[in-house]
Amino acid sequence: MNQHPQKESISNKNESSSQNNFGVIVKIAGPLVVAENLANAKLGDICKVGKEGLIGEIIKIEGNLSYLQVYEDTAGLAPGDKVVNQGIPLSVELGPGLLGNIFDGILRPLNEIAKVGGIYIPKGLAIPSLIREKFWNFEPVVKIGQKIHGGDIIGYIQENAFIKHAIMVPPNISEGEVIDIQKKSLKVTDQAALIKNSLGETIKISLIQLWPVRQPRPVSKKLVPEIPLITGQRIIDALFPIVKGGTASVPGPFGSGKTVVQHQLAKWSDADVIVFVGCGERGNEMTDVLEEFPRLKDPKTGRPLIERTVLIANTSNMPVAAREASIYTGITIAEYFRDMGLSVALMADSTSRWAEALREMGSRLEEMPGEEGYPAYLGSRLAAFYERAGAVECLGSPKRQGSLTVIGAVSPPGGDLSEPVTQNTLRVSKVFWALDDKLAAKRHFPAINWLKSYSLYSENTDSYFSKNISPQYPKILKQTMSILSEEEKLLEILKLVGFESLSDAERLILQTAEFIREDFLMQNAFDEIDSFTSLKKQYLMLSTIINYHTWQANQIAQGKSFQECNKPEIKEFIKKMKFVPENNLSVFEKILESLK
Numbered sequence: 001m002n003q004h005p006q007k008e009s010i011s012n013k014n015e016s017s018s019q020n021n022f023g024v025i026v027k028i029a030g031p032l033v034v035a036e037n038l039a040n041a042k043l044g045d046i047c048k049v050g051k052e053g054l055i056g057e058i059i060k061i062e063g064n065l066s067y068l069q070v071y072e073d074t075a076g077l078a079p080g081d082k083v084v085n086q087g088i089p090l091s092v093e094l095g096p097g098l099l100g101n102i103f104d105g106i107l108r109p110l111n112e113i114a115k116v117g118g119i120y121i122p123k124g125l126a127i128p129s130l131i132r133e134k135f136w137n138f139e140p141v142v143k144i145g146q147k148i149h150g151g152d153i154i155g156y157i158q159e160n161a162f163i164k165h166a167i168m169v170p171p172n173i174s175e176g177e178v179i180d181i182q183k184k185s186l187k188v189t190d191q192a193a194l195i196k197n198s199l200g201e202t203i204k205i206s207l208i209q210l211w212p213v214r215q216p217r218p219v220s221k222k223l224v225p226e227i228p229l230i231t232g233q234r235i236i237d238a239l240f241p242i243v244k245g246g247t248a249s250v251p252g253p254f255g256s257g258k259t260v261v262q263h264q265l266a267k268w269s270d271a272d273v274i275v276f277v278g279c280g281e282r283g284n285e286m287t288d289v290l291e292e293f294p295r296l297k298d299p300k301t302g303r304p305l306i307e308r309t310v311l312i313a314n315t316s317n318m319p320v321a322a323r324e325a326s327i328y329t330g331i332t333i334a335e336y337f338r339d340m341g342l343s344v345a346l347m348a349d350s351t352s353r354w355a356e357a358l359r360e361m362g363s364r365l366e367e368m369p370g371e372e373g374y375p376a377y378l379g380s381r382l383a384a385f386y387e388r389a390g391a392v393e394c395l396g397s398p399k400r401q402g403s404l405t406v407i408g409a410v411s412p413p414g415g416d417l418s419e420p421v422t423q424n425t426l427r428v429s430k431v432f433w434a435l436d437d438k439l440a441a442k443r444h445f446p447a448i449n450w451l452k453s454y455s456l457y458s459e460n461t462d463s464y465f466s467k468n469i470s471p472q473y474p475k476i477l478k479q480t481m482s483i484l485s486e487e488e489k490l491l492e493i494l495k496l497v498g499f500e501s502l503s504d505a506e507r508l509i510l511q512t513a514e515f516i517r518e519d520f521l522m523q524n525a526f527d528e529i530d531s532f533t534s535l536k537k538q539y540l541m542l543s544t545i546i547n548y549h550t551w552q553a554n555q556i557a558q559g560k561s562f563q564e565c566n567k568p569e570i571k572e573f574i575k576k577m578k579f580v581p582e583n584n585l586s587v588f589e590k591i592l593e594s595l596k
C-alpha cells in the first residue's frame with residue numbers, strides 16, 4: 001500500500017481538518033463495510049476505516065451509502081465508527097526495492113512487518129512498501145534544458161546483478177523541461193529531477209512513482225507477440241509454446257506437479273523479471289514458495305533468483321478482499337518493469353481463489369449471482385486481467401520494447417474443467433497446459449497432457465523456429481503431434497483387438513510415440529542436465545526420433561518387417577539422449593548422418 005509522502009500528507013489533512021470527507025459506519029458484514037454520508041465518495045476511493053484506520057476501497061455507491069471492501073480483518077469495528085476518505089484510488093509504489101522482496105496483496109512489505117508485528121500483520125499498519133533509508137546510486141541520462149514526456153527514462157540504478165532499473169517520468173506527465181537533475185546516491189523519496197511543465201508548474205521526480213492498480217499503465221502501441229518465451233521445458237517449448245507477451249493457463253489438481261512447473265518456469269524461462277502472485281492458496285503451499293524461491297539459483301550466474309523476482313503472498317487465511325486486490329497489485333508491478341523495456345513473466349496462483357474472493361464480495365453486496373454463484377462480471381474481469389499482458393512498444397524515449405507474459409494457474413474443484421473459472425479463463429488465455437493427475441500418478445513429469453493441451457501461438461513460433469533453429473523444425477513438430485494422436489487412436493483399437501492384429505506400420509507408430517513420450521516429453525526437473533534443454537537440443541532430439549521413424553517407415557514400405565528394420569544403436573542413443581550435455585551436441589550430428 002502506498003505511503004508516499006504526498007499521500008501521507010493527504011491523509012493527515014483529512015483526519016484533522018476536513019469535516020466533509022468522513023462518514024459513519026452503518027453496517028459491517030465480514031470484509032464489507034457500509035458507511036453513510038461519506039461525502040465526495042467516488043468509486044475506487046481508498047478510505048481509512050474505524051479507529052485503527054483499516055484500509056478499505058469503495059466498490060459501490062447507492063444514494064448516501066458507500067460500500068467498502070476492507071483489506072484487513074474487520075473484527076472490532078462497530079456501527080458509528082468513522083470512515084475517512086483519502087480521495088485517491090488504491091495505488092502502489094513503484095521503484096527500486098521491489099525486487100527480491102515479499103509483499104502482501106496491497107504491497108505491504110512482509111519482511112519489514114515481521115520485524116514489528118511478528119507473524120501477524122498488525123491492523124491499520126502503515127509501513128511504506130519501499131524502504132526509505134536505503135541509498136541508490138542514480139546515473140542520469142538526461143540534461144538540464146532537455147524536453148521530456150511521460151514514460152521517458154531519466155536515469156538508471158543498477159539495482160542488482162540482474163536488473164538495471166530505469167527511472168522513468170510517470171506516464172501521466174504530458175510534457176516538460178528538465179530544470180534540475182541529480183547525479184549521486186539517492187533515497188527513494190529524494191528528488192532525482194525537477195521538471196517544469198507547459199503550465200509553468202514544477203514537478204519533482206523521485207525514484208518512486210505511484211500508480212492506481214486497477215488502471216493499466218499506458219503504452220505507445222501493442223505489438224504482435226512472436227518471440228517464444230524459452231522455458232527449457234521440452235513439452236512447453238516444442239509442443240505448446242508461449243510467447244513473450246502471451247497468456248497461458250494451467251490447471252493444477254493436487255500433486256500434479258503445478259509447483260514444480262512454476263519453479264521450473266521461474267528458474268529457467270528467459271524473462272528478465274518474474275512476479276509471482278500467491279493468491280489465496282493454503283498457507284503451507286505459500287510457505288513452500290517463500291522458502292524455496294529464495295533458495296533457487298540462476299543456473300547461468302549462480303546468483304539467487306529472488307533478485308529478479310517480486311513475490312506477492314496472500315494466503316487463504318488473509319482477508320478475502322486483499323486477495324481480490326493482489327493480482328492487480330502484481331500486474332501493476334509487472335507492467336512497471338515491462339515499461340523499462342524488459343520482458344516480465346507474471347504467475348498468478350491461483351485465479352480460482354481470486355474468483356472465489358469476487359464471489360464472496362458479490363454475495364455480500366447482494367448482487368444477482370451468475371453461474372455457480374460467481375458474479376455475472378467474472379468473465380469480463382478475467383478478460384480485463386489477461387488483456388494487460390502483451391508485447392509492447394513502451395511509452396517514452398528511448399524507443400524500447402517490453403513484454404508482459406501472464407501465466408495463471410486455475411484450481412478447478414474436483415478437476416472439473418467445465419466450471420466457470422476454467423471456462424472463462426480458456427476463453428481469454430491462448431495457451432493451455434493441462435496438468436493431468438493420471439500422468440502424475442504414473443510418474444510421467446511434467447504431467448502436461450499432450451492431447452488436451454494447446455497453444456494458439458504455434459504459428460508465430462513456427463516462423464521463429466524456421467528462422468532461428470531450422471527450416472525443418474515446424475514440420476518435425478507437426479509429425480510429432482500427429483504420431484501422438486495416432487497412438488491414441490491405436491490404443492483405443494488395441495482395447496478391442498490384440499497387438500498381433502496391428503500392421504507393422506501401426507506397431508512403428510506405437511514405438512515412436514513411446515520414444516516421444518518417454519525420451520522427449522518426460523523431463524526430470526531435479527536432474528542437472530535434464531532440467532533444462534535448449535531449443536537447439538530439443539530440435540536435435542526430435543529430429544533423431546522422427547528421422548528414425550521415417551527411415552523405418554521406408555523400410556517397411558519396401559517390404560521389410562518391423563523386426564527387420566531396427567537399428568539398436570539408434571534406439572540406445574534415443575534412450576540416453578536427454579542426458580547429452582549442451583556442450584556436446586555434435587554427437588547428434590553423427591547419429592542423424594547415419595539415418596540419411
Ligand code: ADP
Nearest residue numbers: 253254255256257258259260445446523524525
Ligand atoms: P502440486 O503443486 O501440483 O501439488 P508438486 O509440484 O509439488 O505438485 O509435485 C508433486 C511431486 O511430483 C514433486 O514433489 C515431485 O516429486 C514430482 N514432480 C513434479 N514435477 C516433476 C518434474 N518435472 N520432474 C520430476 N518430478 C516431478
